[in-house]
Amino acid sequence: MTLRRRLVLSIVALVVAVSAVIGAGSIIALASIQTGTIDGQLQKATSRASTKFGQGDPNGQRPNDDALQPLGQAAGTLTAYYVAGGGAGGIVLNDDGSRSFLSSAQLDRLGDVKVGVDPATMDLQGSLGRYRVAAVQVDNAGVGNAVLVVGLPMSPVYESVRSLLLVVILVVAAALVAASVVAAVVVRRSLRPLERVAETASTVARMPLERSDALQDVRVPDTDPRTEVGRVGSAFNRMLGHIAGAMQARERSEQKVRQFVADASHELRTPLASVRGYAELTRRMGGDLPKDVVYAMGRIESESIRMTSMVEDLLLLARLDEGREIQFDDVDLTGLVFDAVNDAHAASPEHPIEVDVPDSPVVVVGDAARLHQVIVNLVTNARTHTPDGTRITVGLAPSDSGSGVDLTVRDTGQGIDPEFLPKLFERFARADSSRSRSAGSTGLGLAIVDAVVQAHGGSVDVTSEPGDTVFTVHLPAEQPADAAAAATASPASPESTDAPAADTWSDVPNRT
Ligand SMILES: Nc1ncnc2c1ncn2[C@@H]1O[C@H](COP(=O)(O)OP(=O)(O)OP(=O)(O)O)[C@@H](O)[C@H]1O
Ligand SMILES: [Mg+2]
Incomplete structure (x- = not known):
């Protein structure tokens, strides 16, 4: 009741x-x-x-x-x-x-x-x-x-006595009616502030509390300390303030970490390019050097290439975390699938790859370079984490939910350990197999897939059993609302200190 x-x-x-x-x-x-x-x-x-x-x-x-x-x-x-x-x-x-x-x-x-x-x-x-x-x-x-x-x-x-009894019954009946009406009105009016507190509490409960400014405008209006509800209201407002403060502190520290990773990755690119350049230069003069030195220089070169790719991945993830880096445009996914499949086929002809796409182009709103990277990362995983001869199928189809597109990358490999599945999209997560280590993997590929897809307002799912592993990327047909709002509200500011120079950032190499 x-x-x-x-x-x-x-x-x-x-x-x-x-x-x-x-x-x-x-x-x-x-x-x-x-x-x-x-x-x-x-x-x-x-x-x-x-x-x-x-x-x-x-x-x-x-x-x-x-x-x-x-x-x-x-x-x-x-x-x-x-x-x-x-x-x-x-x-x-x-x-x-x-x-x-x-x-x-x-x-x-x-x-x-x-x-x-x-x-x-x-x-x-x-x-x-x-x-x-x-x-x-x-x-x-x-x-x-x-x-x-x-x-x-x-x-x-x-x-x-009979007359008085009749009068008493009439008076009690009248009191019953009057008391019901007056009590209903008075109680409703008295409880209205409490209802406002309850409404605010359920609004907060429904809010996605990911950003501290989400709570900015949420306040209970009844804060008169002379009333009980007012005291509850002001305590509630103080609590909201504390939560917002804690969230701001967390956001600041996360922001610092992201900034640090972005800066560190950015700064590491130049020395890495030098190391790679000098190693390559030395290798080219291989004839004059002892064999061991040529081998060591080759290793330095290949490891610096790997490290460059890792640094690029970290930089991309840091940028995606900041909500930048995605530039929305109409993208033909069919073309991207064919490009990625052709590249993969050239890289490892021993993996038969099939393409299952509709005849007409499948167009979504998104960032072509990043979506290409998503397809490449998934196809590369299907190539590098499965034995030779494993059949790979890349498919595109309208989403079951009716809006948007589902991109699927399926392979007939040995599958992914079920215990590892929940951590699959975490950064640096790799199934503990010597094969993936030897393939020089870093465990950032699927984290990037996840971050890019989320920035597009989509989602990635995986189902895996021996002989059938399917990664499904769902992309909405529309640009996500918050990205659209951000685009109209604040066009990217070129002065921003950590904004990448257009030529350095937009051409992060795809991982093939
Ligand atoms: N198709 C697949 N079949 C089997 N295992 C897979 C498959 N895709 C991913 N995995 C497992 O998931 C792990 C994480 O994949 P992810 O792409 O994030 O990293 P990686 O491929 O190891 O390294 P990177 O992509 O950064 O070079 C892989 O190490 C691998 O163990
Ligand atoms: Mg990978």
């Missing part, structure tokens, strides 16, 4: 309970006050009747009606007498002034009333109903010693 409903129900229940208690108290009080009044009237009626009856009938005859109902008795008053010798009788004064005799059953009942006790209520049945009755001893009346019982009807008390 929601807090709001619980509060409304509690308030309504409380109001109804209080009204019911007050109503019940009023009814009980009214009944007892009215009964007290009747008792007072009964005392007076008894004294009138006993005085008149006491005067007796000098003839010792049956007491006449006037003796039983003296002047001043109210309508409904009943009087019964019980003479010591055995005679008994009684009458009741009707509303119209006439008198009726009491039945013998009624006289029997009234005969039980004791002299000298407080008035009691008695049900006399028939048309009389409930009566308040009291008995008095009258000595030396003309008819001898007698007990006189006088009664007054209780119906006025019951009528008042």
Whole structure:
């Protein structure tokens, strides 16, 4: 049950309970006050009747009606007498002034009333109903010693109680309706600030908290420290501030690391180019040098080539991490596939490669050079991490999801160790096989594939079992929204200190 409903129900229940208690108290009080009044009237009626009856009938005859109902008795008053010798009788004064005799059953009942006790209520049945009755001893009346019982009807008390009960029921019903409406409005209004806090919290929960400025505009408006919700709101805002601060610190440190890697890779290119150049120069003069030195120079040259490629990969990854380096344009993926497959075929003719693409060109929005690199890296993996003769199939097809394109690179090699699969796209991740080491791999190829594809707003999946390994690159047909926004908001600034010079960066060699 929601807090709001619980509060409304509690308030309504409380109001109804209080009204019911007050109503019940009023009814009980009214009944007892009215009964007290009747008792007072009964005392007076008894004294009138006993005085008149006491005067007796000098003839010792049956007491006449006037003796039983003296002047001043109210309508409904009943009087019964019980003479010591055995005679008994009684009458009741009707509303119209006439008198009726009491039945013998009624006289029997009234005969039980004791002299000298407080008035009691008695049900006399028939048309009389409930009566308040009291008995008095009258000595030396003309008819001898007698007990006189006088009664007054209780119906006025019951009528008042019934009327009050009706009023109480109406008042409780009205209180129920009014309390429900007022409680619903008041509770809704009181809980609105809490709902705003909850809304802000769920907004934050839905946010992808990758960038610290994501939280910049998220604040709870209710921060009045005098209210409970205000205190929650201001604590929540402080917490958001702390989170944003922690994220900024993390971003700064990540930025520093990226910057360092980018700078270090950039700086390493020139000395590496010199090492490679001098090694090549020395090799060309091979005839004049001892064989060992020629061999050592060859190794220096090949390792420097490898190191250059590694440095280029690191630089590319650092740039992709910064969200740069991708230049969106219409790209014909079919052409890129054919280029990569032809290069691969030339590099290792012992791997049969098939191409499975639609007849019409498949065009996506992306960076041609980087997408070429993605295809080359995947095809190179299929070549270098599988035995000779392994069949490779490169396919292009419209995506199953309906929008975008799926590029698949499939091979019939030995497959990838399932334990290694979750780490496959991590940097420097290589399955621990001597073959991949000897092939001079660094474990950056798939990390680059992943980073490039993500920068295009796409995704890479892999399924692998012995004899069937499939890498599927899904590329959306559209440019990703954040890249488009970044492109319109801030055109690349050429002054930026770590921006690569156009000629040095855009021509990072593809890894073949
Ligand atoms: N088609 C494949 N068949 C079997 N193993 C594969 C395949 N593709 C990748 N791998 C495994 O995944 C590892 C990581 O691949 P990745 O391309 O990232 O690095 P690499 O090929 O080892 O080095 P680099 O591509 O940087 O030269 C490889 O070392 C290899 O063990
Ligand atoms: Mg590779």
